[in-house]
Amino acid sequence: MSRHARHLDRSGPHNPFPGLKALERKLGREVPHRLGSNEGLDMPHQALKARFGDELATLARAYGDAEAMDVRQRLNTQLGTPLEALVIDAGADSLMALALRTLCDPGSTVIASAGTYPTFSYFAEGQGCHLVEVDYRDAPGVLAPDLDALAARAVRDNARVVYLANPDNPSGHLHRDADVLALRDALPEDCTLLLDEAYHDFRDDADAPAAGEVWSGVVRLRTFSKAHGLAGLRIGYAIAEPGLVEVMHKVRIHYAVSSLALAAADTVLDHPQETAQHVRDVIARREALAEHLRTLGADIPPSATNFIAVRLPEAELTARVHRELLDAGTLVHRPAHPALGHVLRISTLEDALEPGRLAALERALEAQH
Numbered sequence: 001m002s003r004h005a006r007h008l009d010r011s012g013p014h015n016p017f018p019g020l021k022a023l024e025r026k027l028g029r030e031v032p033h034r035l036g037s038n039e040g041l042d043m044p045h046q047a048l049k050a051r052f053g054d055e056l057a058t059l060a061r062a063y064g065d066a067e068a069m070d071v072r073q074r075l076n077t078q079l080g081t082p083l084e085a086l087v088i089d090a091g092a093d094s095l096m097a098l099a100l101r102t103l104c105d106p107g108s109t110v111i112a113s114a115g116t117y118p119t120f121s122y123f124a125e126g127q128g129c130h131l132v133e134v135d136y137r138d139a140p141g142v143l144a145p146d147l148d149a150l151a152a153r154a155v156r157d158n159a160r161v162v163y164l165a166n167p168d169n170p171s172g173h174l175h176r177d178a179d180v181l182a183l184r185d186a187l188p189e190d191c192t193l194l195l196d197e198a199y200h201d202f203r204d205d206a207d208a209p210a211a212g213e214v215w216s217g218v219v220r221l222r223t224f225s226k227a228h229g230l231a232g233l234r235i236g237y238a239i240a241e242p243g244l245v246e247v248m249h250k251v252r253i254h255y256a257v258s259s260l261a262l263a264a265a266d267t268v269l270d271h272p273q274e275t276a277q278h279v280r281d282v283i284a285r286r287e288a289l290a291e292h293l294r295t296l297g298a299d300i301p302p303s304a305t306n307f308i309a310v311r312l313p314e315a316e317l318t319a320r321v322h323r324e325l326l327d328a329g330t331l332v333h334r335p336a337h338p339a340l341g342h343v344l345r346i347s348t349l350e351d352a353l354e355p356g357r358l359a360a361l362e363r364a365l366e367a368q369h
């Protein structure tokens with residue numbers, strides 16, 4: 001039974017512009033005279049050079065490598081993931097849209113947790129899917145996507161895609177791989193688990209062999225926006241079965257990832273120690289902030305990400321604290337979904353630890369005790 005959209009169940013469409021880099025790899029030699037792709041290769045770029053330096057001007061003039069081979073090779077070396085199981089696109093969000101385009105027909109049922117990272121439902125509805133939501137497990141000590149409920153609903157509604165963020169946004173909860181794979185096993189045969197691993201790099205076991213594994217029936221999404229600090233450049237990758245990656249390429253916008261983003265991803269991947277140190281610093285700050293707020297009585301479920309979730313007794317109070325923080329110049333996140341209206345999500349930057357920065361929250365916590 002085919003997992004992807006029905007109209008993609010044929011040999012085409014074929015990408016009309018695989019690009020010069022792909023041609024060079026196919027020919028096994030360089031093509032030095034680039035007269036076939038109508039870029040502005042002779043643009044002097046005085047202004048760009050003055051602002052950003054020569055290298056950006058050089059990168060800017062030419063289309064990047066649509067196959068992102070250098071990034072994929074680095075990921076292959078570092079994670080062990082086969083090249084043909086890797087697809088690079090303009091961030092995890094773009095990959096999410098790409099996965100939906102690849103997997104769903106209009107009217108396909110997709111399942112998500114009510115209040116999880118909302119881009120999935122936004123894109124799914126924009127594409128004519130039928131969105132079904134299930135509640136979180138929201139109980140003392142735990143705020144987490146409910147894997148049993150996701151599986152049961154997927155079976156009941158014969159879903160095409162189930163979305164799970166792991167670690168989750170906004171709860172920060174990390175499900176163990178074994179539990180995620182048990183969810184995958186419980187889904188209908190032609191249902192794909194869209195596993196959003198945007199915060200993967202903050203996991204304690206981020207370097208374990210499982211990190212690079214291709215899991216059948218699962219599309220794993222990763223990003224360079226978080227641990228690697230490249231959110232503004234828009235680049236991420238997916239790990240999926242080669243057959244599915246091939247179909248994804250049919251509907252991918254082939255030059256969506258800029259040459260600069262590709263070069264930046266190469267550079268950060270070549271300096272893993274800097275990323276590793278950054279992740280350690282973020283985790284130390286996260287734990288310090290959680291500890292500080294817990295001493296004031298805050299209910300903070302464990303987080304495996306670069307943020308904490310603060311669960312308040314009710315939504316009205318949470319909205320008030322959110323507003324007061326904003327009035328004082330501090331934006332934290334309050335999920336728009338009513339199911340998680342009692343949650344505030346706070347990025348654990350150094351700024352969050354500044355004395356007084358979260359004063360409105362601290363006042364609300366102290367007033368409860």
Ligand SMILES: Cc1ncc(COP(=O)(O)O)c(C=O)c1O
Nearest residue numbers: 091092093117169198223225236
């Ligand atoms: C769970 C989750 N997925 C995806 C994204 C977006 O990632 P990207 O910047 O790579 O599109 C975010 C960003 O907040 C996120 O929290």
